[in-house]
Every structure is written in structure tokens, then in C-alpha cells.
Amino acid sequence: MIPASALQAQPIGVFDSGIGGLTVVRALTRRLPHENIVYFGDTARVPYGPKSPQVVREYAAQDVAFLMGHHVKMVVIACNTVSAVALDVVQKLSRVPVVGVIQPGAVAAVAASTKKRIGIIGTQATVNSEAYAHVIRACASDVQLFSRACPLFVPLAEEGWIDHPVTRLVAKEYLFPLTLEKIDTLILGCTHYPVLRAAIESAVGPGVGLVDSGEATAIEVERVLDAHALRNRSTDRPHLQFFVSDIPAKFAEVGERFLGQSMGRVRRAPIEGGGVAPLG
Secondary structure, eight states, X not given: OOOHXXXXXXXXXXXXXXXXXHHHXXXXXXXXXXXXXXXXXXXXXXXXXXXXXXXXXXXXHHHHHHHHTTTOSEEEEOOHHHHHHSHHHHHHHOSSOEEESHHHHHHHHHHHOSSSEEEEEEOXXXXXXXXXXXXXXXHOTTOEEEEEEOXXXXXXXXXXXXXXXXXXXXXXXXXXXXXXXXXXXXEEESTTGGGGHHHHHHXXXXXXXXXXXXXXXXXXXXXXXXXXXXXXXXXXXXXXXXXXXXXXXXXXXXXXXXXXXXXXXXXXXXXXXXXXXXXX
């Protein structure tokens, strides 16, 4: 049996289709500054959003297998698309607790909304799945929901056009229909979107509160860690490891913008024979 202290020191495993999940890592490091983390971004096969649910489920199985090879104590699905269509796959294959980004974000939105008019933005797959809607309606059946896919937000965020006139124009174009619905709360249903928070806030106006699913997920991760006595009690500087399935250089360059700090070394975990090769 693994001693409790050794189990608590094991890392949290986080995965995403690419780079957006680093906003979840940022939220985790702020709330849980002593937790070790292993991150995997499937950059060779990004984006997951436009792909079929079956393909996303296959990729998710391979991604979680990679994290299991690193002896993680918890898995965080830092991808709205996977959380929407493949949460059950990850739960089935994982030997440790699993937290997705949709449930925490949906619950936080219900708590934040006073007028019961909530907007949801995300990839086409996330919007089509109605995963947020299912959770929200289970919590509060009287909430009115308005969804919008915003696919251009992802490349704009990765390009670093955070405060660019084009980004603000695109945000207004995407979000104007939601403002007509008089929403009071907007769920950022893609982990790229917090990077564009200023442009989104400008487009919807000061009367709309934004819910960052990454921040809500970090709160849920803390709750689960404590419930399973898995919180790392060490006060040493945490060990953060970053792996990608394609060339690391671009990921490292753009990733620091998402993470909000230096990433250090990023290693490649190549996809071999349809799966992700585990690295030590």
C-alpha cells in the first residue's frame, strides 16, 4: 500500500486537446499552489471541437491512458468538448477521481445568475451536446438558456490577438445576439476564452457576469482532493510537467500567455499506433 504522504505528493493529471487547458492549470496553481501537475496537450490532433463524438471519445481514452502512466492521483479534463461527449469514457478508464469542466461551470453559473437568463459560448461540439444545458436544468428548471458557438475565438487567442481590433469586432458579432436576450450571466465554455476576457466583457457590457469554468473547476478539484484526503501537504515548490503530442516550441511560446508564467521545458509525447506513448 502506498503511504498517504506519497499518494498526496502524486501529481494531478490535466489534459486538453491543445493549449487552452493551460487556463485551467493557471486556476489550479492559484488555488492549490503546492500541487504537482502533469499536463498533456494533444497538439497533433487539435482541435477536438469539430470532430465527431466517436473520434473525441477515442482520443480521450488515449489521453487518459497517458496520464495514468504518470501515476496521477486525479484526472482533470480541461477540455469542454471532452467533458461534454466523453466524460464517461474517462471515468471508466481512470483509476482515480475525475473532474470535468462542465459540471463546475454550470453550477457556478446558476449560483451567479439573478435573472435566470444564462448565455453559453463554446465550440460547436460543446454547444451541440447541450451538456451545460442538461446540468443547469437539473439544478434550476426555470433558467432560460441561450447558446452560441464562437469558433474564431480559439485561433485569435492562440495568435495572441488579445486586445486586437479584429478580436473585439468578432466578439461583438458573436455576442450581439446574446445581448438582445438580456442575459445576466455568460459561461465561457471553452478554455481558450478566458484569454479573451477583456474583449468578451466589452462586447456583452458591464451588466453581464462572466463564469470561467476553469476557476470553478479548481474549486471542485480542491473539494475532491479534501474529500479523498489527497491534498498535497508539502510546502515545497510544485513540480509542473508539460507534454504535447506535436512540436513543443510553438506550444511553449504561446502557452506562457495562457498559463501566466514561465513553463520551463515542454516535452513531446508522440502518438504511436493510435495511442500516446507514455514517457517517464
